[in-house]
Amino acid sequence: MNALSRVLLIASFSLVPMAAAHAADVYRFTHEIPIGGEGGWDYLSVEPASHRLFVSHASRVVVIDTRKDAIVGEIADTPGVHGVAPAPELGLGFVSNGRADNVSIVELATLKTVGHVATGKNPDAILYEPERREVYAFNGHGQSVTVFAAAGGKVVATIPLGGKPEFAQADGGRVFVNLEDKNEVAVIATATHAVIARWPIAPDEEASGMAIDHEHHRLFLGCGNARLLVLDSTDGRVVASLPAGAGIDAAAFDPGTQLAFVSNGHDGTVTVVHEDSPERFAVVQTLPTQRSARTLAVDPVSHKLYLAAALFHPAEAGRRPAMIAGSMKVLVYSLVPAR
Template sequence: MSRRLHWLSVGAMALGACSLSTVALAQNPYKIVDHWKIGGEGGWDYLKVDSAAHLLYITHGPAVEVVSTETGKVIHTITGLKGTHGVAFDANGKYGYISDGGANEVVVFDRHSFEKVAEIPAGTNPDGITYDPSTNTVWAFNGRSRNATVIDVASQKVIGTVALPGKPEFPQADGKGNVYDNIEDKNEVVRIDAKTLKVTAEWPLAGCDSPSGMAIDIEHHRLFSVCDGKKMAVVDTESGKVLATPAIGDGPDAASYDPTLELAFSSNGDGTLTVVDAKGDSYGVLQTLPTQHGARTMTYDPIAKRAYLVTAEFGPMPAAVPGQTGHRRPPVIPGSFTVIVVGRE
């Protein structure tokens, strides 16, 4: 795999008027620093890093693999699941929450023993999941029933269901009483009041189709939604206005944000990681790093300054079946599932 770096210095750099994030990346751009072979079979979805515990949680078919970010080794596998999508954490380091789309439930586990402690019914196919610290609740966004299940962390009980205007994708909470979510089939973002459990705004994402992954810059009131058509929509969370649509790679599914470097990231299925300058108003692309085909989901550790992406090797695309609809996918080669570690060292 080529590790050649593609990164762009804006014209202002030559004049000495570049942003701090541009300077930081120019001095130390991102690169692939390691590959961790996880193996196993089947598909995967989102990842979640626990920076303090040095652990990476990977949803992998009917299981969640817990990987040490210090050794790259699997230290535990949470099994007995059906079709995992995402992981969220509570605020005090005690519990984790898995959206098990195949079982239509959220599975609660102990973050020290990794044992399951509760199975909470959700809507149909819970997918994106997030924790809101302002209300101490977990939000599971149900792709097929088009609603969100809200769980009280203190009681581990469902306290409400929020109807949504379309198919939800990845959510984010600002910790100030608002939860945001991409609505994939309507090309928009919704804002939800975390206390009243009501949708308070629907914002169209002009020029951004099928938004999936989302990251948030809480301090500067920005959302970063990655979309088909090789675009990232930068949205003002106060006005709902799309401020910019920087170019990213093809087939994105996850976004992340580094609040100290003020960088936004998009992991793309075409085998690239896009790094966007989120300082100021230009939102220029600073770097396009080749990764590996299919590496379209990721998580980012803002403490270690590392991104973790996952993909595998694929077999030939199956032949089309007359009358069959939906996307065809090539088979995953067993044992090839891998974590790609991207850093600045």
């Protein structure tokens, strides 16, 4: 055996424990963080540099230190809050207030609100676009996007979408947003603030959550027909469609583990998908959580998975079940070796 062959053989054996270790790693429940209070919730978002998790809750945002998994503060006066978009390089965060038709501008260091920006009706998903340092507030009832400068809050564009926006991501001078009622992804050019493409997602439908793999240009869409759809973010090509669960609301992607997640609130599960390559994806775990755990976030530093959930009274005929006051919590799951 020559020297080159020996090197190749050693390299091949060195990859086996890494692959085996990855295959053996699974998510398991570790603990919960009580939130309490009354009212519902929507998006969760992680700001990894400051080790903070932002949890929307009725008319406030609960802030959690992800190193201790303990509540360290809150952002007050956010009526009908949906989401938080941190801009750590500016020291600011932006909160979409659905019932107030505005966005709060918040100092991240103090969690104090320092201004508001008027939007269209019912701003829902919210996104900070770092290349142009602009904020995109997606108006659910207004079927539009309000775009404003992160520094100063000046509105620079209102973009009609022609459909109900759900979550969004940005990559390479473009912003992608799910139009849930149109079964398509709208593509916005950040330089012109115009919709430049519409990508159909059929036969999948009603996409809500969206996550992105920036390195490989892959979009992950959690769809209402219990599928996780993968698109190429350069051209809208369908790369894969995988089985998931019922009641999908949110999606997340961890570049460190190459794992994508969708939270299935009706089933009380999370579908975990591994990106084997940019063209190959596989469901590697169906993680039991709790019915109602429909939104989630992943911390790319610790790889912990966070889901908001609560308990509900039995449903009355023709009405939504009421939440049991004080029962809201954040469920925490960690990546551990399989038993």
